[in-house]
Amino acid sequence: MATRLTSGALATLIEEATRAHPREACGLLLGQGDMIETALPCANVHPQPERHFEIDPAALIAAHRAARAGGPEVLGYYHSHPNGRAEPSVTDRAMAAGDGRVWAIVASGAVSLWRDGPAGFVPLGQA
Template sequence: MALIISQSAHAAMLDAAHRAAPREACGLLLGTATRIETAVPTANAAADPFRHFEIDPAALIAAHRAARDGSTPQVIGYFHSHPNGIARPSATDTASAARDGRIWVIVADNAITCWRDGADGFEPLSYCVEQG
């Protein structure tokens, strides 16, 4: 089964990557196990945002709190951009992955790829963008 990405989430990720370049953009993915409803750009708190990303911890905590109280969907994963144009997990991504089953989206050259952070490493996911 393909992952479904809402049109607004898809557009938000592409826009965040465009606005952040040449730095890496990053943010949170909200939704369900099979659907990304919302992509929420966050500040990149990495020491070197030109080469790495780190989700703003305050934004991450706030998103989990909002999901617990039911005001937003669950945090199902993260997105970030690769300004170098390579749309697959980097060695740094692999080293920092939690192996927790969350979804990672990588934005590069106006395209995205989707991955599940599985127990054995990143697994590619197929997806479709929901129209309308």
Template sequence: MTSSLIEELRRLAAQSAPEECCGLLLGDEPLAVAQSCANVSDEPRRRFEIDPVALIAAHKAERAGGPRLAGYFHSHPEGPAEPSFTDRALASGDGRVWAIVGAGEVRFWRDGAGGLELLSTVVTDG
């Protein structure tokens, strides 16, 4: 991933605290970009739910030749950059990347058939 993506994710998390930020990762790795979305969860301090209108728009744009929906991101304002119990329960196995921001770091996870698996990350200036 690029250092600019990681810094943008940290910035969005800090800006949204104490609520969880969330959004989409668009484009191809390692040059994906973050698109912030509204967190429409009933409990935005404890959970995230990406605005379904933004998610549907991203899928439509991808089908029309726009940027690929590479994955999703969200923050844990009071926790580590690791999937919570809820995150693991909501994982769909779609193969996309989840970026989680917490405790000052950003970690990337693959949503695979076996659940969320930590990815090794190489940071480039990109």
């Protein structure tokens, strides 16, 4: 089954990337199964947010706690490439955990989805 994204989540991704420019926006992808229902914006706490992202650990912990309590699952993560392409960068590939989660990457108004697998990123298509 293909990973799907609601229109509301897609709109949030594009809006957040636009709002954060020239910094990288970042956040969590929440939902059930293969349906991403919500893109939850999080603070980018990386010391160089113009070139890198780091999701606020407190937001990540809170989302996992909420999921354990019956809330939406943490299906993956998103970030923007303010001056790049909607595909994993060299840094993204180096930092990936290979945990099977979905990454949404936003650039120039486009959103692409990727699965972070043990052998690297696998494209899931454009959102």
